[in-house]
Amino acid sequence: MDQRINMFDRDTGMDLYGEFTRTVNRKVTCAVSLTERDLTIQRLTSAPVGRNKVVLSLKDCVGCRAYREDDNADPAAYLSAYFYPLKRRWMSSGVSRQRVEQCFRLAALQDPRANLEEAEKWARAVRKRSARQQYLRDGLLMCESSGPRRMMLLVNPQSGKGQALTLYNNHIQRILNEAGVPHTLVITERQNHARELAREADLSQWDALVIMSGDGLLFEVINGLLERPDWEEAIRTPLGILPGGSGNALAASIHHYSGASAVSSEELLLSCGFLLCKGLVSRMDLVSIHLSSGPRIFSFLSLAWGFVADVDIESEKYRHAGAARFTVGTLVRLASLRVYKGRLAYLPVTEDQDNEKGSGNSVTLHCTNQVSPQDPAQLPRRPSRDSPCQNTFHNSCHSNNSLKVRRTESTPPRSAAKTLSGPPDNLLVPLDQPLPSDWVVVQEEDFVLMLAMYQSHLAEDLHAAPASTPNDGAIHLFYVRAGISRGALLRLFLAMEKGTHLATNCQHLVHAKVRALRLEPYAPKGTITVDGEVVEYGPLQAEVHRGLARLITG
Numbered sequence: 001m002d003q004r005i006n007m008f009d010r011d012t013g014m015d016l017y018g019e020f021t022r023t024v025n026r027k028v029t030c031a032v033s034l035t036e037r038d039l040t041i042q043r044l045t046s047a048p049v050g051r052n053k054v055v056l057s058l059k060d061c062v063g064c065r066a067y068r069e070d071d072n073a074d075p076a077a078y079l080s081a082y083f084y085p086l087k088r089r090w091m092s093s094g095v096s097r098q099r100v101e102q103c104f105r106l107a108a109l110q111d112p113r114a115n116l117e118e119a120e121k122w123a124r125a126v127r128k129r130s131a132r133q134q135y136l137r138d139g140l141l142m143c144e145s146s147g148p149r150r151m152m153l154l155v156n157p158q159s160g161k162g163q164a165l166t167l168y169n170n171h172i173q174r175i176l177n178e179a180g181v182p183h184t185l186v187i188t189e190r191q192n193h194a195r196e197l198a199r200e201a202d203l204s205q206w207d208a209l210v211i212m213s214g215d216g217l218l219f220e221v222i223n224g225l226l227e228r229p230d231w232e233e234a235i236r237t238p239l240g241i242l243p244g245g246s247g248n249a250l251a252a253s254i255h256h257y258s259g260a261s262a263v264s265s266e267e268l269l270l271s272c273g274f275l276l277c278k279g280l281v282s283r284m285d286l287v288s289i290h291l292s293s294g295p296r297i298f299s300f301l302s303l304a305w306g307f308v309a310d311v312d313i314e315s316e317k318y319r320h321a322g323a324a325r326f327t328v329g330t331l332v333r334l335a336s337l338r339v340y341k342g343r344l345a346y347l348p349v350t351e352d353q354d355n356e357k358g359s360g361n362s363v364t365l366h367c368t369n370q371v372s373p374q375d376p377a378q379l380p381r382r383p384s385r386d387s388p389c390q391n392t393f394h395n396s397c398h399s400n401n402s403l404k405v406r407r408t409e410s411t412p413p414r415s416a417a418k419t420l421s422g423p424p425d426n427l428l429v430p431l432d433q434p435l436p437s438d439w440v441v442v443q444e445e446d447f448v449l450m451l452a453m454y455q456s457h458l459a460e461d462l463h464a465a466p467a468s469t470p471n472d473g474a475i476h477l478f479y480v481r482a483g484i485s486r487g488a489l490l491r492l493f494l495a496m497e498k499g500t501h502l503a504t505n506c507q508h509l510v511h512a513k514v515r516a517l518r519l520e521p522y523a524p525k526g527t528i529t530v531d532g533e534v535v536e537y538g539p540l541q542a543e544v545h546r547g548l549a550r551l552i553t554g
């Protein structure tokens with residue numbers, strides 16, 4: 001509560017009005033007014049060209065600062081405010097965030113200190129009101145920072161086209177500075193470097209761990225955090241992602257959750273940079289996956305077998321093509337389409353569980369690890385057609401598919417978790433034991449693909465699980481039965497770009513919302529990927545842990 005009072009401290013919430021000159025052209029005077037929602041700039045000197053009035057929403061503001069130039073003879077102070085509004089793209093129907101900087105010169109008084117104080121009063125008010133706009137939009141009224149936010153920013157110089165560091169220098173450094181976010185840049189040196197850092201870091205030093213890479217680096221960080229003896233606390237560290245790789249699925253998902261229309265490449269980067277500066281944190285589901293040997297791993301994005309896993313790995317060689325590598329890989333794999341044999345079973349989400357709203361959904365980066373009692377309605381609601389029925393297939397996208405479901409014999413559930421760090425897997429029994437009775441075993445044994453998703457996007461242009469939200473406690477399980485033609489499979493992937501694949505009436509595609517699954521491939525060799533990384537091939541099972549991690553979603 002003290003922090004809430006702190007938020008209003010020294011900002012009365014009353015409208016501010018001032019007449020300042022432009023920094024770049026001192027002949028131009030502007031009337032500047034600040035309300036709770038907007039900053040309005042009205043040009044007083046008549047303008048021969050251009051617009052006379054600009055209204056900028058404080059929701060789009062990342063920061064504002066007051067300063068003096070190193071000129072002792074000049075008593076003026078300066079005010080700069082940084083906005084990233086959504087603007088229509090040139091020659092396109094889409095919108096994306098574009099940077100707008102507003103700079104003013106305040107020189108009403110002869111005393112330089114008094115001018116600076118006035119500029120600081122404005123800067124403080126702009127910052128506090130933009131923070132308030134953010135929280136109000138999300139149904140929250142939370143504190144502003146009681147101290148600076150410290151971010152560890154891990155950059156993988158090898159990810160994607162090898163440009164992550166350049167992208168940081170050209171786009172991210174500036175926006176973080178404008179937002180006043182102190183960060184320490186850590187350049188990873190090798191595979192598993194980020195994992196070791198996450199496992200060993202003194203987390204009291206950091207308010208957030210942010211990665212700039214593809215999804216693979218976040219996979220390392222999450223698993224490093226869950227390997228710690230203090231995993232329960234460690235996994236509550238807010239995590240952020242900036243797209244710098246070739247597979248930027250989580251970044252594309254975060255952008256989608258913000259309600260903005262699809263963008264790619266540098267526009268996606270700027271959007272994620274903006275959301276990162278806004279600093280709103282949501283809970284994020286993690287899925288623990290038991291492979292046949294070795295300790296379990298934690299996944300935040302996807303588990304794939306068959307077509308999708310093969311494309312993911314085979315497309316490594318098209319890495320220089322960036323995000324387009326998956327499109328190329330899909331076309332190549334389609335030419336040699338094959339069937340994958342195995343057994344698939346799952347524990348469906350029940351209607352009760354599905355209706356259960358996530359409690360304590362959002363936190364702010366500013367108050368690290370504090371859970372808000374409110375449930376912000378910031379994330380898109382799931383369409384009702386996805387509401388599952390208990391123990392049936394859900395949203396099977398066709399009418400005449402016989403739902404061949406075999407019930408399993410009843411066994412008392414026994415946890416499969418060995419003594420490991422991380423939460424216990426209460427829904428799983430050991431892999432060599434029969435499944436509990438409430439599991440559903442898929443009758444088919446011939447598949448083209450199995451894909452389990454827990455975020456909306458599988459790649460920048462693959463909206464694979466439109467109904468998925470970061471904290472819905474569900475694994476969105478898709479499988480494609482054998483017998484699908486190449487053309488039909490291609491149509492599915494093309495539809496996936498817009499997220500309309502479930503509406504294509506494909507006879508072979510099945511979707512179910514599940515809490516746990518087991519997969520037993522029959523072939524001795526093959527590929528399974530978790531979050532786009534190859535893992536040990538063989539039987540596996542997985543269970544979702546609702547809201548285990550924290551994700552900066554803006």
Ligand code: ADP
Pocket residue numbers: 156157158159160161187188189190191192193213214215216217218220244245246247248532533
């Ligand atoms: P991409 O989407 O381009 O594949 P990822 O973030 O998934 O990018 O990274 C790919 C792999 O690179 C990950 O497995 C990660 O462990 C590894 N990696 C991280 N840092 C380095 C480095 N400095 N050199 C080589 N590989 C690295």
Ligand code: MG
Pocket residue numbers: 285453454455468469470471472473474
């Ligand atoms: Mg999810």
